Amino acid sequence: MGAGTEPAEAQPDAAEGRIYLDYNATTPLAPEVAQAVWDAMRQAWGNPSSSHPAGRKAKELIGSARESLARMVGGRPEDIIFTSGGTEANNMVIQTARRHFCENQARPGDSWGTPHIVTSSVEHDSVRLPLEQLVKESLPVMELSQRVRALNQQRAAAGLPRILVHTDAAQMIGKGRVDVQELGVDYLTIVGHKFYGPRIGALYVRGPGTTTPLHPMLFGGGQERNFRPGTENTPMIAGLGQAAELVSKNWEAYEAHMRDVRDYLEARLESCLHTRSGSQPSGFLQAAFGKQRIHLNSHFTGSKRLCNTSNFSILGPGLQGRRVLSRCQMLLASVGAACHSEKGDRPSSILLSCGIPCDVAQNALRLSLGRDTTRADVDLVVQDLVQAVARLDQDQTP
Missing domain, CATH: 3.40.640.10 (Type I PLP-dependent aspartate aminotransferase-like (Major domain))
Structure with missing residues (x-):
């Protein structure tokens, strides 16, 4: 950086088409x-x-x-x-x-x-x-x-x-x-x-x-x-x-915005329906989420939540969180705390301590939003997750 050069605005990820939802790990x-x-x-x-x-x-x-x-x-x-x-x-x-x-x-x-x-x-x-x-x-x-x-x-x-x-x-x-x-x-x-x-x-x-x-x-x-x-x-x-x-100066605005987008994310996850993907081979059916397949791990009656965080599991065999993320083409996220990344597919001890069953905890994803995350970003992320799960489901189909 030469003398007099102004610092460029920091971006979570410079790759075009990627959406960063790992702000609890670190922020730009x-x-x-x-x-x-x-x-x-x-x-x-x-x-x-x-x-x-x-x-x-x-x-x-x-x-x-x-x-x-x-x-x-x-x-x-x-x-x-x-x-x-x-x-x-x-x-x-x-x-x-x-x-x-x-x-x-x-x-x-x-x-x-x-x-x-x-x-x-x-x-x-x-x-x-x-x-x-x-x-x-x-x-x-x-x-x-x-x-x-x-x-x-x-x-x-x-x-x-x-x-x-x-x-x-x-x-x-x-x-x-x-x-x-x-x-x-x-x-x-x-x-x-x-x-x-x-x-x-x-x-x-x-x-x-x-x-x-x-x-x-x-x-x-x-x-x-x-x-x-x-x-x-x-x-x-x-x-x-x-x-x-x-x-x-701005924490109230930050909190309100992130809560709104988080609630929209969880509503979209629970309302996904069967749709065909034009980008996939003929007959390739996207996975249906819906309330029967999404388990919101961070919902506890009477407990306060971080405004920007949604921890959820997509239920089903072979849908461990790391496997789902590996099939995503846009989403950059984590299965939990970044400092626990070396623990492989072991379920989060925190989720287990909260009473989440082991088979559900293994499939957990943690999406954490930032100040600039939008509803449009959420729409793309949910679509990406649906297609990733569809690929995994197809891999397991005899």
């Missing part, structure tokens, strides 16, 4: 974010710890981004710690909770046993695996926080350390309201590339090191108030701040 940079990154690379290249003008420019930009993230989640700038991403933030919280327990137990006469960390069976591996490692070595957020707050009042009176509450908000930011005051959490994980930002992250901590404990995982030059040392990645932090500004 919003044009405004790409511009902010580029501007910072050119104009704020100094070391933020240096006192000269180039360093002060970088430090000011980082401070502005910190304010933007705090505004996005309803916190204070001093509560934001920049990290390499969600995995680091989640691990930092878990290790802090363990160390907080051990330090408070290290007083004469204390014998409270081993730390107790309560989690759910549908967490990301960056939460689940550190907890499993701790074992080897030794639900609705708002409602849980309210109960924990009441319990902490009793614990404080008894001289016991308070219970800490953490939520990984990676998939929620940019798709709905996120306010740390309403949620009542002590920690909240922010992941930039899930809301059209760069691939770095941040951790919200309610009063880091004072009101709420926070222990570093790394040690070095003292950046980020010693909580996360290392020379700050100014351009990416600038991009993260710009992405946060877009969310703060």
Whole structure:
């Protein structure tokens, strides 16, 4: 990219005729974010710890981004710690909770046993695996926080350390309201590339090191108030701040649009009828979906859903999610979390934990929409899925 060149608008896929519906795995940079990154690379290249003008420019930009993230989640700038991403933030919280327990137990006469960390069976591996490692070595957020707050009042009176509450908000930011005051959490994980930002992250901590404990995982030059040392990645932090500004200003419009298109997608899936495909050999019949063949895995009575996500299975033998996607000519999507892509055709442990039968979970597809996904895109995707299933059905016909 030559001097003076403006960054081009990022596109999920440059191939003509492909439709990207894997926005829960990652999102492209919003044009405004790409511009902010580029501007910072050119104009704020100094070391933020240096006192000269180039360093002060970088430090000011980082401070502005910190304010933007705090505004996005309803916190204070001093509560934001920049990290390499969600995995680091989640691990930092878990290790802090363990160390907080051990330090408070290290007083004469204390014998409270081993730390107790309560989690759910549908967490990301960056939460689940550190907890499993701790074992080897030794639900609705708002409602849980309210109960924990009441319990902490009793614990404080008894001289016991308070219970800490953490939520990984990676998939929620940019798709709905996120306010740390309403949620009542002590920690909240922010992941930039899930809301059209760069691939770095941040951790919200309610009063880091004072009101709420926070222990570093790394040690070095003292950046980020010693909580996360290392020379700050100014351009990416600038991009993260710009992405946060877009969310703060537009999240309601983003949410309404994505919910509308998602609902249209599910209605189209359930209303597909038998039709002949002009592009297929004579007598080639497209597969019928309809309510008898589509199982909406993400529908649970009384439970809230992400506005942009539909997890469903196309019922029938030989219709495992990966096989269906391999026969699609336009759709770019996943069978589940991208970080689980090496697990082959094993059904999602999250779906199984939610009570989805194994044979249904094996056929699952996860379509996650973006800010610019349209109903016209949905029409093409459904047609693509119908034709892909028809090809698989024909392969199995004697």
